Amino acid sequence: MRRITIGTLLVLGLGLAAGSQLFAQDNSAVQEIKMTAQRYEFSPNEIHVKQGQTVRLVLTATDHTHGIEIKEFHVKTKLPQGETKTVEFVATKKGMFEFHCSEFCGLGHRKMKGKIIVE
Numbered sequence: 001m002r003r004i005t006i007g008t009l010l011v012l013g014l015g016l017a018a019g020s021q022l023f024a025q026d027n028s029a030v031q032e033i034k035m036t037a038q039r040y041e042f043s044p045n046e047i048h049v050k051q052g053q054t055v056r057l058v059l060t061a062t063d064h065t066h067g068i069e070i071k072e073f074h075v076k077t078k079l080p081q082g083e084t085k086t087v088e089f090v091a092t093k094k095g096m097f098e099f100h101c102s103e104f105c106g107l108g109h110r111k112m113k114g115k116i117i118v119e
C-alpha cells in the first residue's frame with residue numbers, strides 16, 4: 001500500500017514538473033513575427049500576442065526608408081530601405097496599442113500604422 005502511494009506521488013510529481021515546465025516554456029518563448037514596411041502599410045498590420053511574452057519583430061522596408069514606433073513599449077527604430085532590422089520588447093500590458101511609421105516617407109506617411117493586440 002505504501003509503495004503504491006509513493007509511486008503515485010512520484011508520478012503525480014513528475015506530471016506536475018513536466019506541466020509547469022511546459023507552461024514556463026510557453027511563457028518565455030519569443031514570438032517572432034516577420035513584417036514588411038512599404039508605402040504606406042506594414043504587413044501584417046495587426047499582430048496578436050500574449051501578455052508577458054517577448055515579441056521579436058523582424059522588419060524589412062522594401063521600397064523606401066521607413067521606421068517603426070510603438071510608444072507603449074518604447075520601441076523606435078529606423079528601417080533603412082532593403083535592410084532587415086530586429087526589434088524586441090516584452091508585451092507587459094493587455095490591450096490594443098498602435099504602432100506607426102516613424103520616418104517621413106511621403107504623402108501617406110501619417111496613415112502608415114497598425115495595431116498590436118496583447119491578450
Ligand SMILES: [Cu+2]
Nearest residue numbers: 066101105112
Ligand atoms: Cu513610412
